[in-house]
Amino acid sequence: MRRLRALEPLAWVGPAVVLIAVVVLWPVIEMIRSSFLKISRFGVVQGGNGLANYEKLVNEKDFADIMLRSVIWVVAVVVLTVLVSLALAQLFNQHFPLRKVARWALIAPWAASVLMTAIIFKWMLDPEVGVINQIRLKLGLIDAMGGAAADQLGDASTAMPWLVFVAVFVSVPFTTYALLAGLATIPGDVYEAARMDGAGRLRTYWSITLPLLRPALTVAALINVMNVFNSFPIIWAMTHGQPGYSTATSTILMFILKSSDIGESAAMSVVNFGMVVVLTVIFLRVSRWNKEVA
Numbered sequence: 680m681r682r683l684r685a686l687e688p689l690a691w692v693g694p695a696v697v698l699i700a701v702v703v704l705w706p707v708i709e710m711i712r713s714s715f716l717k718i719s720r721f722g723v724v725q726g727g728n729g730l731a732n733y734e735k736l737v738n739e740k741d742f743a744d745i746m747l748r749s750v751i752w753v754v755a756v757v758v759l760t761v762l763v764s765l766a767l768a769q770l771f772n773q774h775f776p777l778r779k780v781a782r783w784a785l786i787a788p789w790a791a792s793v794l795m796t797a798i799i800f801k802w803m804l805d806p807e808v809g810v811i812n813q814i815r816l817k818l819g820l821i822d823a824m825g826g827a828a829a830d831q832l833g834d835a836s837t838a839m840p841w842l843v844f845v846a847v848f849v850s851v852p853f854t855t856y857a858l859l860a861g862l863a864t865i866p867g868d869v870y871e872a873a874r875m876d877g878a879g880r881l882r883t884y885w886s887i888t889l890p891l892l893r894p895a896l897t898v899a900a901l902i903n904v905m906n907v908f909n910s911f912p913i914i915w916a917m918t919h920g921q922p923g924y925s926t927a928t929s930t931i932l933m934f935i936l937k938s939s940d941i942g943e944s945a946a947m948s949v950v951n952f953g954m955v956v957v958l959t960v961i962f963l964r965v966s967r968w969n970k971e972v973a
Contacts, residue, residue: 768858789852797916835925861895
C-alpha cells in the first residue's frame with residue numbers, strides 16, 4: 680500500500696509527462712536525427728550524411744546575412760513591443776471614460792489570426808489599390824506614377840520596417856495584458872509611501888513600478904522572444920522573404936530549404952533551436968530574473 684501511495688502522484692503528472700514527451704521531446708530528437716541523414720526531396724532516407732547538411736547550410740550564400748537579420752528582427756520587435764506595451768499598460772491602468780471599451784478593442788489584433796492580419800496589411804500596401812498608397816497619393820507623398828516608390832514590400836529598406844510594425848501590432852495586446860496583470864499586483868500603499876517621501880511620478884515609476892513589474896515584464900518579454908524568433912506567417916504572407924532573401928529570417932530559410940533538401944532544412948531547424956536557447960539564456964542573464972527586488 681505504501682508503494683502504491685508513493686506512485687499516486689504519477690496518476691496526476693503522468694499524462695502531462697507523456698504529452699510533453701510526445702509533443703516536445705520526440706520531435707526534437709527526430710529533428711536532430713534527421714539533420715545527420717541524407718533525405719530526398721520526397722522524404723526517402725538514403726542513409727547517413729554526417730555533418731554534410733550543416734556544412735552545406737553554412738556555405739549558403741545568404742546564410743550569415745539571414746542569421747544576423749533574424750537576431751535584429753527579434754531584438755527590434757521585442758524591444759518596440761515592450762516599450763509600447765509599457766505605455767499602454769500604464770494608460771489602461773488609469774481610470775478614464777470608456778476604459779473597458781478601450782481594453783476590449785486592444786484584444787482585437789490578438790484575437791485575430793496572425794496570418795489574416797498579415798494578409799490584410801499586404802492588401803493595404805498593394806502598390807496599385809492599397810489604401811495606404813491611396814492615402815500617400817492624396818497627401819502628395821508619391822505621384823500617380825509612383826512605381827517603385829509605391830511598392831513598399833518590394834524593397835527591403837521599406838519592407839522590413841513594415842514587417843516589424845505588423846509583428847509589434849500583433850504582439851502588443853498580449854504583452855500589454857501581461858503587464859496590466861503585473862501592475863494589478865503592486866500594492867497601493869507602496870505608492871502612498873513614495874508620495875509621503877516626496878517622490879515624483881517619474882521617480883516613482885523608475886524606482887517602484889518597474890522593479891515590482893519585473894517578473895511580469897520578464898515573462899512577457901521571454902514569450903515574445905520565442906514567438907517572434909519562430910514567427911513565420913507574417914513574413915511569409917507579406918513578402919515570402921523576398922526580394923531575394925532580403926527579408927528572410929532563419930525560419931523562412933528553413934521552410935524554403937524543405938522543398939529542395941530536407942536534411943539541410945532539418946539542420947537549419949537545429950540551428951534555430953540552438954539560437955532560441957542562446958537568446959533565452961542571454962535574456963535571462965541580462966534581466967536578472969532570479970534576483971529579488973530590493
